[in-house]
Amino acid sequence: MNLKKVNMTYWQKWTKNGLWRFLRKKGEGLDQESRIWAKKNIKADNFLDCGCGAGVDYENLKDNVKEYIGIDKTPKMIELCNENFTGGKWIEGDIENIPFGNDVFDVVYCRAVLEHLPDYKKAIDEMKRVAKNKVIILLFNKLGRRKKVKLDDKTYNNTYDKRIVKYLGENTEVINLETYNILIWQKG
Ligand SMILES: C[S@@+](CC[C@H](N)C(=O)[O-])C[C@H]1O[C@@H](n2cnc3c(N)ncnc32)[C@H](O)[C@@H]1O
Numbered sequence: 001m002n003l004k005k006v007n008m009t010y011w012q013k014w015t016k017n018g019l020w021r022f023l024r025k026k027g028e029g030l031d032q033e034s035r036i037w038a039k040k041n042i043k044a045d046n047f048l049d050c051g052c053g054a055g056v057d058y059e060n061l062k063d064n065v066k067e068y069i070g071i072d073k074t075p076k077m078i079e080l081c082n083e084n085f086t087g088g089k090w091i092e093g094d095i096e097n098i099p100f101g102n103d104v105f106d107v108v109y110c111r112a113v114l115e116h117l118p119d120y121k122k123a124i125d126e127m128k129r130v131a132k133n134k135v136i137i138l139l140f141n142k143l144g145r146r147k148k149v150k151l152d153d154k155t156y157n158n159t160y161d162k163r164i165v166k167y168l169g170e171n172t173e174v175i176n177l178e179t180y181n182i183l184i185w186q187k188g
Pocket residue numbers: 011023050051052053054055056057071072073074077093094095096110111112113116
């Protein structure tokens with residue numbers, strides 16, 4: 001079975017069934033503590049949102065960022081972002097193969113995406129490659145015991161331990177919120 005392919009079908013289906021709405025509901029939308037943290041702490045000239053989904057972080061951060069680009073592997077998400085937002089640039093793309101050159105973005109950002117990938121390494125390598133200054137990763141799973149749980153046969157829900165911090169490398173700061181862990185890697 002091609003798990004990644006199934007995974008994408010999963011997101012596409014969710015879109016139809018309301019991922020657009022789910023990511024805006026109370027507790028997951030603009031009131032979510034990680035989004036509040038982001039609004040308060042992130043400022044950038046150019047910003048890449050990897051796995052932008054329904055563009056909730058665009059709504060959240062558009063006044064903090066001069067040029068906002070979102071990529072997502074689910075075509076429906078990109079279609080909906082293009083239909084719904086006049087600002088921002090929305091591109092179909094894979095976090096594991098980011099369609100940009102090296103050292104382009106002030107901030108490369110990724111919220112609630114790595115947990116759904118079979119592994120985080122390729123995505124992290126890619127985000128670091130395209131970042132000029134910082135990579136900011138928001139994980140809904142706490143940095144706990146390494147445990148790989150399949151939510152169903154269509155998506156992953158990885159719980160990462162501190163190895164992800166080590167993998168990011170030196171110059172990584174960890175911020176523990178109540179529900180989210182935030183990892184900030186600074187390019188040397
Ligand atoms: C839980 S949603 C999070 C959306 C958004 N970051 C947010 O926090 O509102 C996960 C998103 O990751 C996207 N995604 C999953 N695998 C991806 C990949 N390999 N490359 C890019 N996007 C991916 C899905 O299509 C989905 O939109």
